[in-house]
Amino acid sequence: MNNIAEQLNLAYQNLTEKWQALPEAKIKPQLLAVSKTKPVSAVVAAYQAGQRQFAENYPQELAEKAAQLSSYADIIWHFIGPLQSNKTRLVAETAHWVHSIDRLKIAERLAAQRPAALGPLKVLLQVNISNEPSKAGIAAADMLQLAAGVSSLPQLQLKGLMAIPAPGMSEPAFAAMAQLSQTLQQHYPQADELSMGMSDDWPLALRYGATMIRLGTAIFGARDYHKE
Numbered sequence: 001m002n003n004i005a006e007q008l009n010l011a012y013q014n015l016t017e018k019w020q021a022l023p024e025a026k027i028k029p030q031l032l033a034v035s036k037t038k039p040v041s042a043v044v045a046a047y048q049a050g051q052r053q054f055a056e057n058y059p060q061e062l063a064e065k066a067a068q069l070s071s072y073a074d075i076i077w078h079f080i081g082p083l084q085s086n087k088t089r090l091v092a093e094t095a096h097w098v099h100s101i102d103r104l105k106i107a108e109r110l111a112a113q114r115p116a117a118l119g120p121l122k123v124l125l126q127v128n129i130s131n132e133p134s135k136a137g138i139a140a141a142d143m144l145q146l147a148a149g150v151s152s153l154p155q156l157q158l159k160g161l162m163a164i165p166a167p168g169m170s171e172p173a174f175a176a177m178a179q180l181s182q183t184l185q186q187h188y189p190q191a192d193e194l195s196m197g198m199s200d201d202w203p204l205a206l207r208y209g210a211t212m213i214r215l216g217t218a219i220f221g222a223r224d225y226h227k228e
């Protein structure tokens with residue numbers, strides 16, 4: 001078995017063990033394999049080990065990988081990175097999910113550019129839950145306003161929330177996200193997804209009701225940005 005397959009199996013084992021050990025029953029989260037900066041061959045290795053959900057941060061990289069892997073028709077692509085207006089088309093045409101919606105303008109562009117044949121794009125609102133200056137995401141107080149705008153766009157489906165806590169702040173951030181998710185679901189019952197937890201803090205995210213955890217390093221190893 002190759003290393004990626006081993007790491008992936010280990011991640012699923014850990015997830016199952018920690019999930020079964022939770023003090024109260026929760027939905028078992030989906031595990032997204034974050035393949036940013038990793039070659040197509042790494043995605044294929046994970047695919048052959050059974051992984052189907054992959055997440056990317058850069059529009060160009062997502063579009064290139066999706067094109068190269070178009071014969072793997074059951075891959076589900078999640079876009080989780082910052083999104084500028086001039087890159088929305090790449091994402092609208094390739095992603096199944098976008099986790100990083102934090103402006104209505106970006107949502108409107110995605111909606112306008114979404115090919116009808118692909119069906120609605122599933123989206124999450126990104127919340128700047130640790131209130132970090134100059135970080136992506138809306139303020140918690142603005143959630144319902146953006147949710148109303150997004151849910152008026154028929155080419156998008158509002159599915160829930162996403163957050164990236166500040167370093168060392170995961171627990172209060174996940175607790176706050178769990179509350180916000182409840183508030184959102186009171187208005188939009190179908191928006192019950194909560195994307196939170198990365199290689200370092202996913203067990204904590206699990207305790208606070210994450211439905212999608214995003215693992216890069218734990219599956220593919222450390223990223224080398226110098227090779228880009």
Ligand SMILES: *Cc1c(COP(=O)(O)O)cnc(C)c1O
Pocket residue numbers: 034036057080081164198199200214215216217218
């Ligand atoms: C890179 C990235 C991840 C994966 O991080 P790891 O620490 O490698 O697991 C998850 N979510 C987002 C938004 C990322 O940018």
